[in-house]
Amino acid sequence: MIKGNKKKETTTTLFLYLLGFLLLWEWLRPVDELTDTGNVYIFLGFLLLCLVISFTKVQMLLGALLKVVYILYFIHRYYFEGSFFQLSWFSQFWDDLILNISYSFQMEWNALTFEFRSLLFFILLWLMAYLIHYWLIIRRQMFIFFFMTLVYITVLDTFTPYEADGAIVRTVVVGFAVMGMLTFHRLVEREAIVKGVSSKGKWGLPLLLMIGASVALGFGGPKAEPIWPDPVPYLTSYSEDSGGGAGGQRVGYGTDDTSLGGPFIGDDTVVYETEVDQRHYWRVETKDIYTGKGWEVSSFDDPVPFTQNDVFPISSFNQEGLEVKELTANVSSVRSYPHIIYPLGLKSVSTENVSYSFRVNEGLEKVYTLEADRTAPLEEYTVSYDIPRYSVTAMKATKSLEEAGLSPEFIYQYTQLPETLPQRVKDLALEITGEQETWFDKARAVERYFGQNGFTYDQIDVAVPGADEDYVDQFLFETLRGYCDNYSTSMVVLLRSVGIPSRWVKGYTEGEYQGPTVSGKRGYTITNNNAHSWVEVYFPEVGWVPFEPTQGFSSNVQLNFDSTTENSTEVETPETEEQPEVERPEEAPEEAASTESSFSWKELWSKMEAGFVKHWKRGLITLSVMGLVAYIAYKLRLKWLPYVLVLIFRFRKKDDDFQRAYLALLKQLDRYGIKRKEHQTLRDYAEYVDYFFSSKDMGTLTSLYERYVYKGTLEEGSWDRTRELWENLIKKTIA
CATH class of the missing domain: 3.10.620.30 (C8orf32 fold)
Structure with a gap:
């Protein structure tokens, strides 16, 4: 019986490590897409190695030695020549390390070499892997890292070309699953609840339904337009001219x-x-x-x-x-x-x-x-x-x-x-x-x-x-x-x-x-x-x-660097000469900590835990109904979503609203099943839509949209003149 419990504990711990690894993976995905960093899988493999060492409880010195050998091997592979076991390359690497440390103290960040940057990235991943182990196994709390991951990917989605729609869904699903499992373990340890299939089912089933309902509502619900303007132009408008001076x-x-x-x-x-x-x-x-x-x-x-x-x-x-x-x-x-x-x-x-x-x-x-x-x-x-x-x-x-x-x-x-x-x-x-x-x-x-x-x-x-x-x-x-x-x-x-x-x-x-x-x-x-x-x-x-x-x-x-095996891309995100560095205010960790401690999150969370345990049946019914409603709404979205879109844009008068309306039309046509092929131009796609609906409305709207894209403005009254054409197309997508 004891062996069975240990086996179950090991399986649960392994599953927690797996979910933690998936959260860490979301931090590396944008690096591969937004930068020209080559061989990101090397860093992903290092994360996996760190978590495996923590899970198997390898002796600390031996685990550290394995990680150091991994780091040195791949730094040698991509930045140095000769055999890994020759000391000549390590001597060169050591000199480079000392030089870069001196640059760091002098705050000459641009002078840091690629070898040193890679080393710093490995060390950062090492620390993140340890924090995952600490939060999962020791503290049994994961909200801070889950929240930081959400902030990270949403900021990248706003200010970079990284499309974070899938990343946000994955993070929410994994994060809620981890926090739900950790909460269950804390309750078991605090209330001395006997672990078993019944207790896990009472906790796990509502958790799964809640996650499923949240995802379904997120996919099926209408998305409101942003109420704030794009922050990027606002922020960049305050950057000063690079250089300058009298007589220059x-x-x-x-x-x-x-x-x-x-x-x-x-x-x-x-x-x-x-x-x-x-x-x-x-x-x-x-x-x-x-x-x-x-x-x-x-x-x-x-x-x-x-x-x-x-x-x-x-x-x-x-x-x-x-x-x-x-x-x-x-x-x-x-x-x-x-x-x-x-x-x-x-x-x-x-x-x-x-x-x-x-x-x-x-x-x-x-x-x-x-x-x-x-x-x-x-x-x-x-x-x-x-x-x-x-x-x-x-x-x-x-x-x-x-x-x-x-x-x-x-x-x-x-x-x-x-x-x-x-x-x-x-x-x-x-x-x-x-x-x-x-x-x-x-x-x-x-x-x-x-x-x-x-x-x-x-x-x-x-x-x-x-x-x-x-x-x-x-x-x-x-x-x-x-x-x-x-x-x-x-x-x-x-x-x-x-x-x-x-x-x-x-x-x-x-x-x-x-x-x-x-x-x-x-x-x-x-x-x-x-x-x-x-x-x-x-x-x-x-x-x-x-x-x-x-x-x-x-x-x-x-x-x-190796024409017979792999391509190694050595690049660096450019810091263009014309853009001055923008000073960012330093964070005040002490003040933030005091603010967090002054708010009764712990008391609120305890009440929520007690409420879930006491009224889990009512919560299960509520979540089931919500999930069913969300599922039905999602399945029938082609019947009601066009009316919502028409209602949203009917009271918009500005010509600039035409761009948002056109993009909403493209998404609705995609939902309807009229897919735009890869590399297909807007004009070709418009011809296909007009052929499908036996109209000329899409071609007219697309021509106006292209003029807006290239000129940045529209003639006064353009949106009022084309609103009816847009509504006709939207209504034709009602299934």
């Missing part, structure tokens, strides 16, 4: 780069709006001649013309040794620029206006837009491009210019340096790369150099080189302070000093996220503040590869 130049794209340096004034003027599948940098042009003061172009050959949907005349990759994924992006130009922005790996450009064509300057790699053979701005266009995964094995195959097999003209163009370049710049380049053998390792060493040697990102206190000073030399040895132009130019010069072909690229970062678009892509707004410059290095086996030396930025380049 205004930030943004410019064509003259012959004299770099000096402060700039922030400018949040919108220049582009984009719809993309994943964030990336936008190129405008490249330059290859460093003068000691800035950049020029070696040649202005006749531009190469090409038409819409033609293959882009300039290839950036060696397709034979590269894994690529083809994507498309939509660009709306707010400013009248006679050129386009495009990602590295451009394949073609298209637009609805057939009179437009393009030409590209091979020296600049700048794409101009033409209408009737004359340069003219293009408002909207679509670019098709390849996103590559660069094989580190392939890039490490090149160790010298002699074995690279490049033409003398190419080598001269992309390793050019002025004769006036100070010798100490070349000596520094040799010092940084002296222990590295391959071009890739040397490029990485230079890229990391700026984050480990006291350099400071600054937009204001930035020097301008004198008549006898070199721009790069001044930054590397005197000021150690600057913004993207300083970092990117210095990296190109250092690489060229050791014979590695590289070039300077300018354009824009991905911009500021605005939310998901109607097309299912992610919407971004690019302002003048997003103007940026970075580096591209040439590797014969793969082509041009972007590098990002500027502190606080990441070009989102995907690196495959």
